[in-house]
Amino acid sequence: MRFLGAVLFFISTMASAKPVVIGSKKFTESYVLAEIAKHSLGEAGISVEFRPGMGGTIIVWEALRSGQIDIYPEYTGTLAEEILKNADISPEMMQAELAKNRIGMSPELGFNNTWALAMRREAAQRLSIRTISDLRTHPELKYGLTHEFLDRRDGWPALVRRYGLRTGNVQGIDHGLGYEALRTGSIDIKDAYSTDAKIGENDLVTLEDDLHFFPQYKAVYLYRLSLPTNALAALQKVSGTLDEARMIRLNAEAERTKNYARAAALYFGDASDTAESFSHKLLRWTARHLELAGFSLLLSVLIGVPLGLIASRPGFLSQIILGLTSAIQTIPSLALLALLVPLPFFGISVRTAIAALFLYGLLPIVRNTATGLQDIAPSIRESATALGLTTGARLRRIYLPIASRTILAGIKTSAVINVGTATLAALIGAGGLGEPIISGLNLNDHVTILEGAIPAALLALLVQFFFDLLDRVLIPKGLRL
């Protein structure tokens, strides 16, 4: 138990951050704005912890409100509609409402990134569609909309009501993949941001919001009022310096180079390559990945083997343990992460990722430990008892060594699953090899996805190989004959 305590302590200290923590949502512009904030604070000599691409509005807002992050870029329209739930709120009222949550809002950064509907220029001309109102006469068009836009109060449902659109053909699709679908013609219309670099790149047009439905989406930074004054000063330097044209250029740079830090560097007039080399990034991702998978596996073993021991004895307790661990396994991993994030101890952190992976790793270990022990022949059990071995000695000297092959097989399964599932940790900004996969998905860039996916697959193979070796060391020779 002392060892377990030490592990928990290490995890909690690892995750509790002293430096200013900057987060972002999961799309290019938010990444770039977060990089700019990081760079600006960094220039002022403030140490920064970076958690880009944490998720959608609510996740990042909750992380800020609960103090897990200190700064993230937001838009005034989103703030009014989604967070404060009041579309007509004045900027002064907004500041006051935020202050109640101990949160401040920087002056506007300059550009207005409102929502827009985009379609192929060629199709728009052919069908003479110029405004959103024109869509009313074309109910046959196929819409591919991001899940966030579909679900937002100020998003799709409100837009349909305002314009009286009749649309039977709407599907939810990832933002990055949506552009690909638009290009290949599997959808005709998607939601976009007005500063989205993809609009120019893909020869798309945005439809005029002729009924002025979309609110103003002025970019700002939200920050905790506890932010040190030097950090606040560095942050406010960015305000008023980013007009639409400049933002589109930075977004385009980020998407062209697949590198947000580089786009941020462009803002600071430093076009030289300040980015990490690929090998350095790979090392960082892999180290974090192993940290996530390793710690969660260690916890799974420390808790799972004793649980399996209890579950190996028939009875009510055994059914509860096996039932619960099986039930955990049926929760989709994304949902499990989402369930853990609002809990006080967890939130958007490495802790949450480790906890989720730990829970996933339990079942194979618990089940194999229980099965391995149950499969020990009655004659072996009786011999051990009749010899006069104490309960503890029977377990240590006889039962666990004999069950070791099955138990190790369970641990191996957990390890391989963990290495695979750990890629999802990047969704809550916990890093690892999921980081390039998530940003690659976001950029619709296969190379970036593979930068994470291939090492993750190789890592899973390596882990398998490592455990095969471990079998030879840990499984007694007499059982391998």
Added chain:
Amino acid sequence: MNALVELHGVSKRYGSAAALQPTDLNFARGQTTVLIGPSGCGKSTMLRLIIRLLEPDSGKIKIDGASVSSSNITEFRHRVGYVIQDGGLFPHLTARGNILLMARQLNKRIALDELCALTRFPAQALDRFPAELSGGQRQRVSLMRALALTPKLLLLDEPLGALDPLVRAALQKDLKEIFQRLQQTAILVTHDLAEAAFLGNEIVLMNEGRIVQKGTLGELRSQPTSSFVSEFITAQRSLALT
């Protein structure tokens, strides 16, 4: 006080089936008593009650005049050797590891050479695992494990049941020598009458959870107390002749 083990009204049921009816029986010191009878007659149950793998539903079992309770069960088991049909050897330990396991736990020294000589086990095979030994060798190791702490009482539950006839005959002969040399109090369960007659000073014939008759083979043959006794003896003899 000649009896080492005394059973007073001991009974055991499995659910509704009586495995052992209330039974009184004494086992003499320094003697080999054989429990014999058809499958399910209660002979193995009696052995497992004595070593306390089973708890009796009623009655008392006294060893050396004293009852065994949960507080002294471990010490009691250290003084009793137990050998079962498939040997019950621990597959992850070598022959040596199996034999010395308990002695090592108790920090006792064992004269392993003497045990090997006694059981005619080749000392060079001590570092083999059970899976690398023949059936007869496994039973010799099991016997050494049972004898390692010089037990007062040796319990053997069909120890030769799974062996082929030649190996079985050799082991029967060795067992008899060992019992005699050690003056060992032993209780042996078998269903083979020839083996019982060869090894036992006294034969206890059981059927349906009861003792039917006890005595030497000659007594059982000449003065059977029931038709079951003569049938059992006749069946075994005709089997041996074919």
